[in-house]
Amino acid sequence: MTFGFQFDHVGITTTTAHLDQTIAWYRDHLDFLVIQQFEVGESVFTFIGTDNITIEIISAGAAKNPAPAAESLPASHDVERLHHVCLRVPDLDAAITELDRRGVALFAGPMTVEKSGQRFAFIRDNIGTIIEITEAVPVAG
Structure with a gap:
């Protein structure tokens, strides 16, 4: 048996304070558009992308102690x-x-x-x- 995997998306976590900036960065620099955005509990999930690429930006209070770049x-x-x-x-x-x-x-x-x-x-x-x-x-x- 094989799984038949196909790539779907990659997820990036960010703080709530950086969510709008991050969406805007991908829009302004890579022409990504918001595909879907919704909340589940305390988390905001935003799917952005192009015709064949999807990135999920997860804003849930993550990175309160971010690792330095x-x-x-x-x-x-x-x-x-x-x-x-x-x-x-x-x-x-x-x-x-x-x-x-x-x-x-x-x-x-x-x-x-x-x-x-x-x-x-x-x-x-x-x-x-x-x-x-x-x-x-x-x-x-």
């Missing part, structure tokens, strides 16, 4: 947790140029790992979530 990509590997969300683009250079125009600085990269067939760069959202932007490159034979 990593200062570098190697330092970000020091904590055992979900490390990043990866978004594929057809043209990394064009995406980096557009992100820069929108005020989003690179956190790391761009860099190429030929063995994986990827060229990528990293950015961070307003609360420090690491986002990888990647494009496929030909794998060296």
Whole structure:
């Protein structure tokens, strides 16, 4: 038996104070729209995304004691947790140029790992979530 998994979404927790800022960051910088928002108990669940990507932002008083954002990509590997969300683009250079125009600085990269067939760069959202932007490159034979 196989499960037949398909990717559905990734969840990011934030404080109530940062919920609107986080939704606005994804809207203004990555063109994500609110798909659905609802409350369950003390928690607000907001699904944002595009035609084929969904992120769930969970605001439930989480991060009362947030871990500091990593200062570098190697330092970000020091904590055992979900490390990043990866978004594929057809043209990394064009995406980096557009992100820069929108005020989003690179956190790391761009860099190429030929063995994986990827060229990528990293950015961070307003609360420090690491986002990888990647494009496929030909794998060296």
